[in-house]
Amino acid sequence: MAKYLWRVSYSPEGASGLLAQGGSARRAAITEMVESVGGHVDVCYFAFGEDDLFVVGDVPDEVSAAALAIRTAASGAAFSHTVVLLTPEQIDEAVAREVTYRPPAQLS
Structure with missing residues (x-):
């Protein structure tokens, strides 16, 4: 499962x-929502x-993440920004x- 940060x-x-x-009630509702698409909440912190x-948590795939974002936006009660998180090992693989890449400065 992919790991996400929701702001x-x-x-x-x-x-x-x-x-x-x-x-606490809000955290429970968020946990229930994420679990409803097969995911898991690792942490939930309120902030200034x-x-x-x-x-921070994980969901099975991008469609699940999109479903959460759409439901949150449709409620009008909150605005959510979804960030995909990568492990150091995933960056090693990346x-x-x-990759074939030509920077814009080398357009000749």
């Missing part, structure tokens, strides 16, 4: 729901700043892979 910002309506239900919440 979440609440709308005013979402923040009101958080005030009413609390952080541009993002209100960070969630840098070892042969």
Whole structure:
């Protein structure tokens, strides 16, 4: 399964729901949502700043990640940004892979 970081910002309506239900209830709802597509939540942290919440977990594939993003956006309660996370070993594999590439400066 692929590992993801979800950066979440609440709308005013979402923040009101958080005030009413609390952080633990929100974490439980997020965990239930991710598990409903066959995934797993590793950590869930609330934060100060541009993002209100960070969630790290995994889901089976990109379609599952897209389903979560669409449902979150459709609710209007939160705005989510999905980031694919790679292990150091995956980067080792990527840098070892042969790629044909010509930089723009070498257009001759």
